[in-house]
Amino acid sequence: MKKDFYLTRYALIIKKLESAPANYSQLEEYLLNSFEFQDAGIKSYSIRTLQRDIREISDLFNLSIHNKKKGDNRYYIESRPMMEVDEYNQKLLESFQVSNALNLHPDFADFIFFESRKPTGVEHFYDLFFAIRNKRVVTFEHYNYKNKLMTSRKVHPLALKESKDRWYLIAIDTKDKTLKSFGLDRINYLDVNATKFREKYKYNFREHFKNAFGVMNLTEQNPQKIVLKCSKHQGEYIRSFALHQSQKETKETPEDIYFEFFLHPTYDFMQEILSYGKEVKVLEPKNLVENVKKHLQESLNSYFED
Structure with missing residues (x-):
């Protein structure tokens, strides 16, 4: 078993057990048939390795995995961490999966392309x-x-x-x-x-950020109900990748999809809306509608000034 492959194993085990409990044979079959194992040329996975992996998953991700001793001897995730820890674990797993794919294949530069902008700080x-x-x-x-x-x-x-x-x-x-x-x-x-x-x-930053979009002055505004009307095309994208955790779909017509949010109507959120151009229109609240109109008018005026 390759030493630098353990993080990929953890991610696959968690993914399998999140979908349904599984016994050792089912887990072994799932892992050995995965593209990750096939790509790495790994053809065996012992029960001893599984037991060690389960202990490591518990320590690293705070996930408690147990084995039903009676019946079909299936493994299952007994408890999940708090929401904020779970969010962290999900990002960690995503990073591990990408990192391992790149480490295993030095020629990744021919197939995987990162954003050219480099984060600083x-x-x-x-x-x-x-x-x-x-x-x-x-x-x-x-x-x-x-x-x-x-x-x-x-x-x-x-x-x-x-x-x-x-x-x-x-x-x-x-x-x-x-x-x-x-x-x-x-x-x-x-x-x-x-x-x-x-x-x-x-x-209570978790409570404050629950209704935040971007980085904001936490004492500047109260959260409000915001209603957007989106073109069917753009609405499908927003439906599949929510702008905010409070997002709720309220109505769909042949031409449009309507979404409702509960958050601070900050400048950051207005900039996000403006980035969609004519595909997204603010219906509520009135002050955000006016701010968007003003910003668009000023943008248009700047072109006439030239």
Whole structure:
């Protein structure tokens, strides 16, 4: 059994048991017939390896897999982690599957093409993660694209959030005690201080982000019901890959699909809507409709000015 193949095995075992319980023979048949095993040239999978894999899956993914001792001796997932851990596990599994495919086949560059834009700022990720867990004060220089200024910041780091392939630090700025977000790609000269902050902040970020789209000022707006009318063509894409977890399909006609959301009508969400052009129209709320109209009119005016 190839040593660098274990993550692929874990992903396949979880995938199989999530669909239905299976005994050793069924798992062995599923694994050996998978394209991953065939591609790697693996022709055997012992019960001893399965038992070791189950222990490792439990430690790594917090998934409890048990075996029904009576009857057909099937393995099944007994318990699942909390929702937030489950989201993390899913992303981890996806990363493992892609990573293993690339590691096993050095010629992947002829068949797999990544986005040419390179994410920046991720070199600060673990330092900030450490600072958050240990309540360490953090200082850094932060660049503002709007006013093109570099400013010194001293913050109490509280969370990290991903939005559109960018990572943001959510922190309390000690200068004005305000909750702010800082793009990791705009942070320079990061220093995690030995000093700890003692304040006990009561933010429930999971609850806040539940109604968020992108990165936002968490105190700026209340979440609202948002209704979109989408062309049938674009609606099919939005149906298959939801814009937000609150998305609900409310109506379908031969020409259109209607969706309802409950979230903060932020600038980030408006930009997402605008990216679909005439294929998506905002019906509610009125203030978002007016903001979209204003933005479109200003965009049109900029062309006439030329």
